[in-house]
Amino acid sequence: MSKIFETPLYPYARSSDQDASVPVRHPVVVVGAGPIGLGAAIDLALHDIPVVVLDDNDKVSWGSRAVCYAKRPLEILDRLGCGEPMVNKGVEWKLGKVFFDERKVYDFNLLPEGGHRRPAFINLQQYHFEKAMVDRVRELQAQGKPIGLRGGNKAIAVEQRGDHVRIGVETPEGPYAIEADWLIACDGANSPIRAMLGLDFVGRVFEDNFLIADVVMEAKFPTERWFWFDPPFNRGQSALLHKQPDNVWRIDFQIGWDIDRQEELKPENIDRRLRAMLGQDIKYELEWRPIYTFQCRRMEKFHEGRVIFAGDAAHQVSPFGARGANSGLQDTDNLAWKLKLIIDGKAPAALLDSYDVERIHGADENILNSSRSTDFITPKSEASRLFRDAVLDLAEHFPATRPMVNSGRLSVPCTYDGSPLNGPDNAKMPKRTRAQASPMVDAPTANGFLLDRLPGRFHLLTINAEAPASLDVDGVTATRLALGPADDPDGFLKERYLGEAKSAVYLVRPDQHVAARWESHDDAAVRAALNTAVGRLA
Amino acid sequence: MSTLNTGANIAGPDDFYAELLAAHDGLSKAESDAFNARLILLLANHIGDRQVLAQALQAARRRK
Numbered sequence: 001m002s003k004i005f006e007t008p009l010y011p012y013a014r015s016s017d018q019d020a021s022v023p024v025r026h027p028v029v030v031v032g033a034g035p036i037g038l039g040a041a042i043d044l045a046l047h048d049i050p051v052v053v054l055d056d057n058d059k060v061s062w063g064s065r066a067v068c069y070a071k072r073p074l075e076i077l078d079r080l081g082c083g084e085p086m087v088n089k090g091v092e093w094k095l096g097k098v099f100f101d102e103r104k105v106y107d108f109n110l111l112p113e114g115g116h117r118r119p120a121f122i123n124l125q126q127y128h129f130e131k132a133m134v135d136r137v138r139e140l141q142a143q144g145k146p147i148g149l150r151g152g153n154k155a156i157a158v159e160q161r162g163d164h165v166r167i168g169v170e171t172p173e174g175p176y177a178i179e180a181d182w183l184i185a186c187d188g189a190n191s192p193i194r195a196m197l198g199l200d201f202v203g204r205v206f207e208d209n210f211l212i213a214d215v216v217m218e219a220k221f222p223t224e225r226w227f228w229f230d231p232p233f234n235r236g237q238s239a240l241l242h243k244q245p246d247n248v249w250r251i252d253f254q255i256g257w258d259i260d261r262q263e264e265l266k267p268e269n270i271d272r273r274l275r276a277m278l279g280q281d282i283k284y285e286l287e288w289r290p291i292y293t294f295q296c297r298r299m300e301k302f303h304e305g306r307v308i309f310a311g312d313a314a315h316q317v318s319p320f321g322a323r324g325a326n327s328g329l330q331d332t333d334n335l336a337w338k339l340k341l342i343i344d345g346k347a348p349a350a351l352l353d354s355y356d357v358e359r360i361h362g363a364d365e366n367i368l369n370s371s372r373s374t375d376f377i378t379p380k381s382e383a384s385r386l387f388r389d390a391v392l393d394l395a396e397h398f399p400a401t402r403p404m405v406n407s408g409r410l411s412v413p414c415t416y417d418g419s420p421l422n423g424p425d426n427a428k429m430p431k432r433t434r435a436q437a438s439p440m441v442d443a444p445t446a447n448g449f450l451l452d453r454l455p456g457r458f459h460l461l462t463i464n465a466e467a468p469a470s471l472d473v474d475g476v477t478a479t480r481l482a483l484g485p486a487d488d489p490d491g492f493l494k495e496r497y498l499g500e501a502k503s504a505v506y507l508v509r510p511d512q513h514v515a516a517r518w519e520s521h522d523d524a525a526v527r528a529a530l531n532t533a534v535g536r537l538a
Numbered sequence: 539m540s541t542l543n544t545g546a547n548i549a550g551p552d553d554f555y556a557e558l559l560a561a562h563d564g565l566s567k568a569e570s571d572a573f574n575a576r577l578i579l580l581l582a583n584h585i586g587d588r589q590v591l592a593q594a595l596q597a598a599r600r601r602k
Contacts, residue, residue, distance in 0.1 A: 386571055386572060386575045387575050387578075387579070389572060389575070390572060390575035390576045390578075390579055391579060393572070393576060394576055394579055394580065398580070400579065400580060400583040401579050401583065404579075
């Protein structure tokens, strides 16, 4: 049986661009058809911006790779129209257990509150994830949306030319060139585009190796994330067990820095590890077994001229915390609406600077969290191991140190405190939805979940407040979503949006972050905030 | 602002000192180190106040 990641999904096909006498210009070209590149392309196509995706491959990713997808990216994928098949296929989970030696010392629940459409996390193989996105691309193409996906098209040259970029592309039938007003590089941690432009990518290297053994097996472990510090079957190291769909289990062994890779990758050696961990009589099939190392690093700027970087191409973190693919999807969520306004001439090109400000803020937060997790999981000094073990020892008996147990601080969306796009806040309202570009928190309403009712453009969310049905400021429109007491029988809106206030007016960005909020509608104030939110100078 | 109490604050200082040492009786160096780490974490949690903890870290760093 051929697996999904062995089947060409977007095989090379000749494009008319290859026969053009002069390079054809496209508004946007995306390099890389991974989750981030496809996310960017789908988002832009939904905004009716013509976009072409180039990828040197023609299949979804080999092996499971990224398997944990968090609530916020799932909400973004809902907006893109491909969240549902992923959640249906994925394994939902929210509980985690932490073991130290042979004892369970700690457990956690990532979503201890109700009123959300989406779960805290799903586990899904990256190949299923990409397949759902490719299906969505095909669906949009069938609807006539301007989105192209070119497999077997490898970007081999890039040249900044002032108001556009020229891209050299290699194909099985020879090279050709195309041009783009904007190029979005989603070509991964080793980004060839970044290298071609000679841009830096500096940070911290962690001297450790991890062996992933993704196995297919019938097993009765619960759908939880299990993490071991210093277990008997992997002394002095860590291990992780996590369930994926189709009875695939992600098993991740820390194996140290000085190893013989070829030796570690031999099936008999992996078999010995698996049996020590799961029992001598297990039956399994090994699906994927990479050894990986990692770095925490980011680019100094996320765009340079007409080239914009997103996902791992712009920033790289350790896998602890599932902050890779999840943050990349938040990059494109942040980028697409800004690029749309710039291309339409409704916002200054400087709006793109706020992409850097906000997503560098996000990347730094992810790098900080992921570095700290790594330091806890793989202590590199005697003192750090001493305190790590003390935290774990105490956690078994006392709540005191449980918050310090760090087996990965799992991805949550960031609030862009201090972003230049932020407008007025209101102190009576809850801190978690403050007008520092906080992500909107989902809540059930009379006509469906709140986030589903705020799709992809500016909204004026009113709760027990009056406002015009829509409001236009020089071509940028905010559409009202009016909610009242009938929408809040369980008090979620009060808890998440009103706080001490009796009424509220929220200016919500297209990426569902809070631009500004007031107790009642003030036309001049809302217009000023809308101008600020699209980067227009006051 | 909360301030780290660096004045003498323990009633029966000799008794406490003896208890502290007694707690280490019979422990290997590694066990003693682990004990100290647990003790620091428990006391730090009891204090809780980050400003006080920061001052304690600073004060402990002073060697002469």
